[in-house]
Amino acid sequence: MTARYALRFGxxxxxxxxxxVPVGLVFYRTFQHGLHPAWAAVTNPQALHAxxxxxxxxxxxxPLNTAFGVVLxxxxxxxxxxxxxLLNAIVDLPLALSPVVVGLALYLLYGTGGWLAGLSxxxxxxxxxxxxMTLATIFVSLPFVVREVVPVLREIxxxxxxxxxxxxxxxxxxxRRITLPAIRWAVSYGVVLxxxxxxxxxxxxxxxxxxxxxxxxTLPLYVQSQFDSSLGINPTGAxxxxxxxxxxxxxxxxxxxxxxxxxxxxxxxxxxxxxxxxTAVSTRxxxxxxxxxxxxxxxxxx
Amino acid sequence: MGITVVEVTKKFGDFVALDDVSVAxxxxxxxxxxxxxxxxxxxxxxxxxxxxxxDGGQVxxxxxxxxxxxxxxxxxxxxxxxxAAFKHMxxxxxxxxxxxxxxxxxxxxxxxxxxxxxxxxxxxxxKRYPAQLSGGQRQRMALARALAVDPEVLLLDEPFGALDARxxxxxxxxxxxxxxxxxxxxIIVTHDQEEAMEVAGQIVVINxxxxxxxxxPRELYDSPANEFVMSFVGPVxxxxxxxxxxxDISLSLEPDSDSTEAMVERVVHLGFEVRAELVRDDGQHLxxxxxxxxxxxxxxERGLIVYVKPSRETVFTR
Numbered sequence: 001m002t003a004r005y006a007l008r009f010g011x012x013x014x015x016x017x018x019x020x021v022p023v024g025l026v027f028y029r030t031f032q033h034g035l036h037p038a039w040a041a042v043t044n045p046q047a048l049h050a051x052x053x054x055x056x057x058x059x060x061x062x063p064l065n066t067a068f069g070v071v072l073x074x075x076x077x078x079x080x081x082x083x084x085x086l087l088n089a090i091v092d093l094p095l096a097l098s099p100v101v102v103g104l105a106l107y108l109l110y111g112t113g114g115w116l117a118g119l120s121x122x123x124x125x126x127x128x129x130x131x132x133m134t135l136a137t138i139f140v141s142l143p144f145v146v147r148e149v150v151p152v153l154r155e156i157x158x159x160x161x162x163x164x165x166x167x168x169x170x171x172x173x174x175x176r177r178i179t180l181p182a183i184r185w186a187v188s189y190g191v192v193l194x195x196x197x198x199x200x201x202x203x204x205x206x207x208x209x210x211x212x213x214x215x216x217x218t219l220p221l222y223v224q225s226q227f228d229s230s231l232g233i234n235p236t237g238a239x240x241x242x243x244x245x246x247x248x249x250x251x252x253x254x255x256x257x258x259x260x261x262x263x264x265x266x267x268x269x270x271x272x273x274x275x276x277x278x279t280a281v282s283t284r285x286x287x288x289x290x291x292x293x294x295x296x297x298x299x300x301x302x
Numbered sequence: 303m304g305i306t307v308v309e310v311t312k313k314f315g316d317f318v319a320l321d322d323v324s325v326a327x328x329x330x331x332x333x334x335x336x337x338x339x340x341x342x343x344x345x346x347x348x349x350x351x352x353x354x355x356x357d358g359g360q361v362x363x364x365x366x367x368x369x370x371x372x373x374x375x376x377x378x379x380x381x382x383x384x385x386a387a388f389k390h391m392x393x394x395x396x397x398x399x400x401x402x403x404x405x406x407x408x409x410x411x412x413x414x415x416x417x418x419x420x421x422x423x424x425x426x427x428x429k430r431y432p433a434q435l436s437g438g439q440r441q442r443m444a445l446a447r448a449l450a451v452d453p454e455v456l457l458l459d460e461p462f463g464a465l466d467a468r469x470x471x472x473x474x475x476x477x478x479x480x481x482x483x484x485x486x487x488x489i490i491v492t493h494d495q496e497e498a499m500e501v502a503g504q505i506v507v508i509n510x511x512x513x514x515x516x517x518x519p520r521e522l523y524d525s526p527a528n529e530f531v532m533s534f535v536g537p538v539x540x541x542x543x544x545x546x547x548x549x550d551i552s553l554s555l556e557p558d559s560d561s562t563e564a565m566v567e568r569v570v571h572l573g574f575e576v577r578a579e580l581v582r583d584d585g586q587h588l589x590x591x592x593x594x595x596x597x598x599x600x601x602x603e604r605g606l607i608v609y610v611k612p613s614r615e616t617v618f619t620r
Contacts, residue, residue, distance in 0.1 A: 159384055159385075160386050160388055160389070162353050162373070163382060163386035163388070163444075163447075164399065164403075165353070165372070165373045165374050166351055166352075166353070166373050166376075166378055166379065166380040167374075167379075167399055167400035167403060167448075167450075168374045168403045168404055169374060169399075169403045170374065173403060177399075177403075178388060182390065
């Protein structure tokens with residue numbers, strides 16, 4: 001009994017010190033002098049531009065990575081081709097590589113003397129502008145949809161797709177009406193993770209953007225520049241922008257919690273082939289209510 | 303529509319799943335592909351369905367060579383062992399899928415789905431999701447879904463394998479009746495000889511990727527082509543080179559000129575049928591099948607000495 005409380009207290013204390021206190025402090029410092037200075041700090045043109053740019057980059061990177069992730073996931077799970085193992089490994093590269101290295105690599109490719117430096121001579125500006133920043137963001141947020149989709153595709157197997165085929169469905173119809181609905185929660189979850197990564201990216205974007213204030217500054221870069229320019233003495237601007245990022249992150253986490261139980265309920269009838277119908281239904285309901293305890297109960301039921 | 307398989311070969315890597323298989327399935331029949339697991343029976347079914355490409359040979363449906371035709375254009379209905387239910391669709395939507403894909407008029411879909419749900423006795427469950435059905439109900443839904451598109455050929459891949467014994471028995475009888483009603487050429491894959499004999503009019507016994515024998519249940523039981531078929535379609539005693547069905551071992555309390563002495567080791571009562579496990583004085587174990595009445599007359603019990611004689615034996619020339 002005591003051990004259990006000690007464990008809980010320890011875990012909670014650990015998380016509080018490492019996560020809650022620092023983030024809470026940012027909120028505290030932002031609103032220390034009331035709402036007004038904070039509001040002014042995030043609504044100045046430079047901050048608004050940074051937010052806008054961040055959202056635009058995410059709006060390009062996320063759909064591209066989602067489409068690519070689904071296609072790649074299907075290719076990896078449903079097809080056998082030479083180089084499949086290599087491809088599977090390469091997908092994880094962005095997770096393993098430091099973002100700074102990614103930024104540097106893009107810089108070397110598109111910068112002066114790089115292989116693709118010629119593009120800028122033809123009026124296609126990559127570095128220090130939106131295309132370069134978007135490329136960097138796509139790079140670092142690439143694996144998330146693939147990694148969510150692959151296990152679910154494996155789990156559902158090919159039975160449903162083959163059944164659809166024998167019923168006369170063409171490959172694309174099967175994809176749209178059978179495969180996609182079956183993986184939709186995995187895709188959603190992947191999208192949430194991709195979005196979080198895209199919005200928060202600092203290192204890679206920092207290098208390829210050139211950090212031109214009001215031009216190529218995303219929200220994370222804006223936080224850094226505000227912190228630098230105030231020499232760390234009164235960085236309300238940095239704090240306020242951090243709060244915006246933290247709120248976006250919070251929304252992302254909430255979205256994840258919405259998707260997770262649903263994903264579980266969808267996976268369960270598959271595992272429990274021939275299992276009792278009632279359990280899967282209760283899981284689905286519990287999933288909608290987003291109640292963790294009920295979801296766990298249903299899991300045990302299976 | 304009749305099905306003809308001509309010299310089909312299929313390999314998975316080094317493993318030969320089908321080795322030069324030729325089979326003719328008559329139109330309107332209910333045929334079982336019977337064999338142990340890994341014998342290639344499911345692969346043969348999937349080759350017929352178009353879900354697997356053969357390495358060699360041809361598949362003909364009603365005389366047309368469909369070997370290079372994709373599954374969706376073969377006009378087959380398929381039922382899978384694990385139901386393959388579309389989990390995000392209701393029972394109604396599952397059954398309607400094939401018709402919707404074919405862009406049939408709405409009223410026709412409505413009527414047809416209704417008709418089929420009635421046929422498989424799921425009218426009341428049309429709005430349920432597969433997860434809310436029992437295994438037997440799911441499989442009946444899968445059957446209705448396969449029948450919705452009016453297939454020329456119905457292919458069932460171990461359809462009752464995931465169900466419990468009682469439901470399996472019910473569904474077998476139901477499938478038999480259904481086939482009498484719809485008359486669509488049907489192939490059922492099974493590893494259960496009892497299931498094959500109960501349901502099918504013709505049985506194709508497959509082993510190690512080859513066809514061992516084709517015949518009616520009676521032909522397979524009474525005149526098996528070889529050792530494998532003999533021992534696969536029913537219990538058998540092997541005495542040296544001869545094979546004797548347990549039913550063909552006669553027991554008596556008095557010795558006879560050509561009978562041998564044996565001791566009863568165990569008696570199993572299965573209602574009408576009684577099984578006796580015997581051991582001869584030379585150490586040979588035998589299984590005998592009797593009726594309850596016969597067992598009563600002998601007062602069969604453990605330790606009893608009886609005299610056994612095969613009334614009918616089979617020897618295969620090698």
